[in-house]
Amino acid sequence: MAPKEVRVCSFGRHIEDYWKLSVYEQTKLCEDAEEGMVGYSAARKALTTMSPDEVIEEVKRSGLRGKGGAGFNTGLKWSFMPKDDGLEHFLVVNGDESEPGTANDREIMTWSPHLLLEGIIIASYAIRANTCYIYIRGEMFKQIRCMNRAIEEAYEKGYLGKNIFGTDFSLDVYVQTGAGAYICGEETALLSSLMGERGYPRPKPPFPAQKGAFDLPTTVNNVQTIATVPAIIALGADWHLSYGTEKSPGMRMFCVSGHVQRPGHYEFPFGITLRELIYDVCGGPPGGKKVKAVIPGGSSAPMIPGDATDNDLLDTPLTYEDCVTAGTLLGSGAVIVMDEDTDIVWAAHNLIRFYAHESCGKCTPCREGTPWMRMVLERILRGEGVSEDVKLLADIAEGIETKSFCALGDAAAWAMQGALRHFSHEFEEKIRRGKGAAKVFQASYASGLMSLYQPTLEPVRTHRDPRREAEQIAHPLARRMRAWYGGDEE
Numbered sequence: 001m002a003p004k005e006v007r008v009c010s011f012g013r014h015i016e017d018y019w020k021l022s023v024y025e026q027t028k029l030c031e032d033a034e035e036g037m038v039g040y041s042a043a044r045k046a047l048t049t050m051s052p053d054e055v056i057e058e059v060k061r062s063g064l065r066g067k068g069g070a071g072f073n074t075g076l077k078w079s080f081m082p083k084d085d086g087l088e089h090f091l092v093v094n095g096d097e098s099e100p101g102t103a104n105d106r107e108i109m110t111w112s113p114h115l116l117l118e119g120i121i122i123a124s125y126a127i128r129a130n131t132c133y134i135y136i137r138g139e140m141f142k143q144i145r146c147m148n149r150a151i152e153e154a155y156e157k158g159y160l161g162k163n164i165f166g167t168d169f170s171l172d173v174y175v176q177t178g179a180g181a182y183i184c185g186e187e188t189a190l191l192s193s194l195m196g197e198r199g200y201p202r203p204k205p206p207f208p209a210q211k212g213a214f215d216l217p218t219t220v221n222n223v224q225t226i227a228t229v230p231a232i233i234a235l236g237a238d239w240h241l242s243y244g245t246e247k248s249p250g251m252r253m254f255c256v257s258g259h260v261q262r263p264g265h266y267e268f269p270f271g272i273t274l275r276e277l278i279y280d281v282c283g284g285p286p287g288g289k290k291v292k293a294v295i296p297g298g299s300s301a302p303m304i305p306g307d308a309t310d311n312d313l314l315d316t317p318l319t320y321e322d323c324v325t326a327g328t329l330l331g332s333g334a335v336i337v338m339d340e341d342t343d344i345v346w347a348a349h350n351l352i353r354f355y356a357h358e359s360c361g362k363c364t365p366c367r368e369g370t371p372w373m374r375m376v377l378e379r380i381l382r383g384e385g386v387s388e389d390v391k392l393l394a395d396i397a398e399g400i401e402t403k404s405f406c407a408l409g410d411a412a413a414w415a416m417q418g419a420l421r422h423f424s425h426e427f428e429e430k431i432r433r434g435k436g437a438a439k440v441f442q443a444s445y446a447s448g449l450m451s452l453y454q455p456t457l458e459p460v461r462t463h464r465d466p467r468r469e470a471e472q473i474a475h476p477l478a479r480r481m482r483a484w485y486g487g488d489e490e
């Protein structure tokens, strides 16, 4: 039986017109909310009955962990903001969401923009910020529109602006758009981009709480993190602690993509297993196939083997601690499923091509290492791999991991290492088969071209359809690809 969803951030997705202020104000905050716990009541409670430090303490006690990837305790992060320093403080909400497979934040911004705004009011009050920037990837036109419309409504109703709820707390919120670079999701690169500079990561320390936006104290939080805060303030830290596990309390949204019958967004308490999510909730791979590999937390998390292998790790609970034990990461909560027919070398190439493209070029290991891995993978896929290539890929990944300036380099290394750790035999087999394996690559390279640069709900397209492949080979783009990559015409 499928486990029961506990909807907090995805609650509004199922209510008509929830994005409108008039509906949000009259609807309960989440499934567990009691009478009167409607939209903006949590912000009212925080601002009129709690001090900023009490809000921080409640969020800290709830164990809420940041949902942008690293899983840092949110209340603790807020407590690092200086007090009574007389400086302007900022809250920056990270809505860049450019990691392949990840599409949770855009759901919240589209369907529940006022939930995010309510979280922003509470968080800004706690960290004593009077200005908040919501940084959204530039291509997300719809989310930018939705947030701007909600901000306008909130100003009109007095939820934003001067003296909110009759208190002396004032807040201005702005949407800032990025130009569409994965690195601008990294908090320090985001801050540079926000300030109009090139989106390069900055050294830490100083951390954003000391020197962030415009060199002033700043907290950067993910959209889903902030959208969880109103429910915690309304229902209390103990309510949040009653879900999930000791080290991973609460719930989170998972967006499931790839080879499942029912891909989409689901919100569960931490601890649901991959098997439950993939099979009971999403119906398993189409055609009764088994799972060869899963990426549980967006493209940066190493892939782990599924039930089509001898080392089935699908019973891994989706918690921070259990994912680490299984040799992977919970990351952004984007679960990418690859069925038994997936070509893992192709999938690894798809991932590494993304990192090589998105490397900002600031540091040598990542700038040089990611295209090098891509080239070696392409050599293997062309049927020209040599027996040393598997070790070479492992060596390059090791040369990037922990030696890069920011975590993008680590993420590229982990993606490669995950594929090699569990599926090195597939790389060896492809090298052994040589040219015999090359034709599939040329066809699928053309078909997968767009899936890489745009995070989609189906980033790993590796189903082989001989009829489509034949059409693609006849396509002029495919012919050009074949010429570039040196394939023969047969």
Ligand SMILES: Cc1cc2nc3c(=O)[nH]c(=O)nc-3n(C[C@H](O)[C@H](O)[C@H](O)COP(=O)(O)O)c2cc1C
Pocket: 065, 066, 067, 068, 069, 070, 071, 072, 074, 077, 094, 095, 096, 097, 098, 099, 182, 183, 184, 185, 186, 187, 188, 220, 221, 222, 223, 225, 226, 406, 407, 408
């Ligand atoms: C390359 C890279 C991309 C990232 N992209 C995002 C992103 O799109 N959204 C996000 O919230 N965090 C992203 N992060 C993590 C942020 O640096 C930061 O840890 C996060 O926004 C903090 O919010 P949280 O504590 O609420 O999780 C990224 C990190 C790296 C290294």
Ligand code: SF4
Pocket: 183, 201, 358, 359, 360, 361, 362, 363, 364, 366, 367, 404, 405, 406, 407, 408, 409, 410
């Ligand atoms: S690791 Fe990659 S993305 Fe990060 S600073 Fe170095 S080159 Fe740029």
